[in-house]
Structures are given as structure tokens and as C-alpha cells.
Amino acid sequence: MLQGSLESTLKNNKLHVTKERKFLFQLIVNHSSPLEMNRIVELAKNTVDRSTVYRTIETFENIGIITRIFSGWKYKIELSDKFSTHHHHMTCLNCGQVVMFKESDKLIAEMKNTEKQYGFKSTSHNLELKGYCKNCC
Amino acid sequence: MLQGSLESTLKNNKLHVTKERKFLFQLIVNHSSPLEMNRIVELAKNTVDRSTVYRTIETFENIGIITRIFSGWKYKIELSDKFSTHHHHMTCLNCGQVVMFKESDKLIAEMKNTEKQYGFKSTSHNLELKGYCKNCC
DNA sequence: GTTCGTGCAAATCATTTGCAGCTGT
DNA sequence: ACAGCTGCAAATGATTTGCACGAAC
Numbered sequence: 001m002l003q004g005s006l007e008s009t010l011k012n013n014k015l016h017v018t019k020e021r022k023f024l025f026q027l028i029v030n031h032s033s034p035l036e037m038n039r040i041v042e043l044a045k046n047t048v049d050r051s052t053v054y055r056t057i058e059t060f061e062n063i064g065i066i067t068r069i070f071s072g073w074k075y076k077i078e079l080s081d082k083f084s085t086h087h088h089h090m091t092c093l094n095c096g097q098v099v100m101f102k103e104s105d106k107l108i109a110e111m112k113n114t115e116k117q118y119g120f121k122s123t124s125h126n127l128e129l130k131g132y133c134k135n136c137c
Numbered sequence: 138m139l140q141g142s143l144e145s146t147l148k149n150n151k152l153h154v155t156k157e158r159k160f161l162f163q164l165i166v167n168h169s170s171p172l173e174m175n176r177i178v179e180l181a182k183n184t185v186d187r188s189t190v191y192r193t194i195e196t197f198e199n200i201g202i203i204t205r206i207f208s209g210w211k212y213k214i215e216l217s218d219k220f221s222t223h224h225h226h227m228t229c230l231n232c233g234q235v236v237m238f239k240e241s242d243k244l245i246a247e248m249k250n251t252e253k254q255y256g257f258k259s260t261s262h263n264l265e266l267k268g269y270c271k272n273c274c
Numbered sequence: 275g276t277t278c279g280t281g282c283a284a285a286t287c288a289t290t291t292g293c294a295g296c297t298g299t
Numbered sequence: 300a301c302a303g304c305t306g307c308a309a310a311t312g313a314t315t316t317g318c319a320c321g322a323a324c
Binding site for chain 1: 287288290291299
Binding site for chain 1: 229
């Protein structure tokens with residue numbers, strides 16, 4: 001699953017491997033669901049300064065370690081496709097649970113087909129569903 | 138296209154029809170592309186107070202007049218499906234243009250199919266593409 | 275006449291920046 | 300040693316809130 005390591009990715013980009021970056025990376029890896037910024041700041045409070053968190057997340061995004069997604073109100077942080085597997089989210093309006101899912105090849109094909117009609121060539125896509133999960137239906 | 142009017146929607150929800158609400162509604166209707174909050178605040182500066190803008194947008198969302206979408210970094214405001222036609226966005230990474238598109242029935246069917254596999258029942262969905270538009274390809 | 279909505283000013287929360295000192299290479 | 304990072308404190312931006320007055324119903 002992991003196609004890259006933090007250290008090699010940082011080194012490839014001529015960036016230092018610091019304990020703060022390792023800490024934040026682990027924090028995100030150990031979390032199964034997307035994290036809000038203020039949650040990351042909170043969890044890292046005793047280890048990494050708020051401003052370093054923001055700077056690090058920006059760095060991580062620039063070198064393709066994490067992605068910002070919008071499930072819900074504000075953006076959330078999660079590992080990029082390179083460090084996890086490509087997926088999307090369904091958010092339950094009742095219990096708030098975020099279910100991850102993989103779209104079918106058919107769905108992707110149909111999406112490509114649609115963009116072609118508009119002369120658009122996508123490099124990434126984001127699909128978010130809202131509704132009710134298995135338990136709350 | 139318009140399945141409802143501002144006034145009837147407000148009245149149905151026992152809310153007052155004020156000039157501020159009419160102004161903001163018109164502002165959004167007259168705009169073909171999604172608007173950022175600070176842009177709305179800016180455009181309404183001489184007519185509606187900043188805090189009223191925020192309160193009104195929240196009200197509009199609660200009664201289904203507008204939707205917040207995430208094309209780009211922060212959320213943007215646009216008319217809900219009830220007041221326009223259901224669509225999605227492709228954002229060009231080069232020129233920044235936001236192209237709206239309608240997904241095919243096939244795509245919707247495939248999406249429904251996918252959620253069923255997860256026992257999920259969606260009430261709304263949002264699909265955002267990033268890539269390059271016709272001119273920038 | 276009530277109730278609701280607005281403007282204003284101030285509070286709160288989110289994000290960014292400058293700089294001096296420490297750390298990784 | 301040197302460039303790159305970090306913490307801290309302060310600046311900036313975004314959003315929310317309390318309250319008194321004016322506008323809709």
C-alpha cells in the first residue's frame with residue numbers, strides 16, 4: 001500500500017527530516033479518517049507549534065504526501081493516494097460517520113467520458129456523498 | 138428553471154422578506170459562477186453589513202436556497218439545485234476558469250450502484266474535477 | 275404591537291508572518 | 300559551517316456574537 005516513505009520523499013525534495021515532520025506524519029497515518037486542522041493542532045499541541053503545523057501541512061501537500069479534502073464544512077487533511085489508496089467519502093448526516101469507498105472502473109470511465117464532451121482533461125477528482133449510512137438508513 | 142421564488146420560500150419558512158435578503162439573492166442569481174464569501178461581502182459592502190451577509194447566507198442555506206461548494210481552496214456559494222439546475226464543476230489549474238457540467242444518467246446510475254454496495258443511501262453528492270480546460274490543454 | 279432582522283462594535287477563531295535561535299546535513 | 304526549521308509573539312483575516320434600534324407582518 002505505501003508506495004513511498006516520509007524520509008525518502010523529504011530527501012527527494014531536499015528537505016530536512018525533522019522530529020516535527022515525523023511526528024505529524026505519524027499522527028496522520030495513525031488516523032483512519034480525515035483530520036481537521038484544529039484537531040491536528042490540538043493533538044500536536046505539546047510537541048509541535050501551531051505555526052509549524054500549518055507550515056508542515058503545506059509542505060506535505062506540496063510534495064504530495066497529503067491531500068486536502070472537503071467532507072463537511074471545512075477542509076480536512078488525509079494521506080494522498082501515494083501513501084494510501086485512492087478513495088472517496090460518504091458522510092452520514094445522522095451519525096456523522098465518514099465511510100470511505102472506492103469508485104468502480106465503470107464510474108471512472110463514465111467520468112472520463114463526460115469530461116471529454118467538455119474538452120476538459122482532469123488530473124484529479126473528488127467525489128463526496130452525503131446521506132445515511134447502513135446503520136442510520 | 139426556477140422552481141421557486143425567494144419570496145415564497147422565505148414565507149414558507151415564516152421569515153421576513155427584507156431588502157437585504159432580496160439584494161443578496163439577486164447578487165447570487167446575477168453571478169454565473171460560484172462566489173466566495175469575502176467577494177459577497179465586498180460586493181454588498183454599501184448595502185448590507187458583513188454580519189448580515191453571514192447570517193443571510195446561513196439562512197439561505199438552511200432553507201435550501203443556496204449551497205456551499207468547494208471548488209478550489211475555500212468554499213464558495215451558489216444557488217441550490219432548486220433555483221438553478223443540478224451540475225458540478227471542473228476547475229482549470231492553469232487559467233482558473235470554472236466550467237460547469239452536468240453528469241450523465243449513466244454516471245448517476247453507476248454512483249447509485251456503488252453506494253448500494255456500501256449500504257449507503259445518498260441524498261446529495263458533489264463532484265469536483267481539477268485539470269485543464271479546452272483552451273489550456 | 276410584536277417579533278424578527280439589521281448594523282455596529284467587539285469578541286473569537288483561523289491562518290500567516292518576522293525574526294532570533296536551534297537542528298539536520 | 301550553512302541552510303533550512305522551529306517556536307514565539309504579534310499581525311492579519313475570517314466568522315460570530317450581544318445588544319439596541321428599526322422594519323416587516
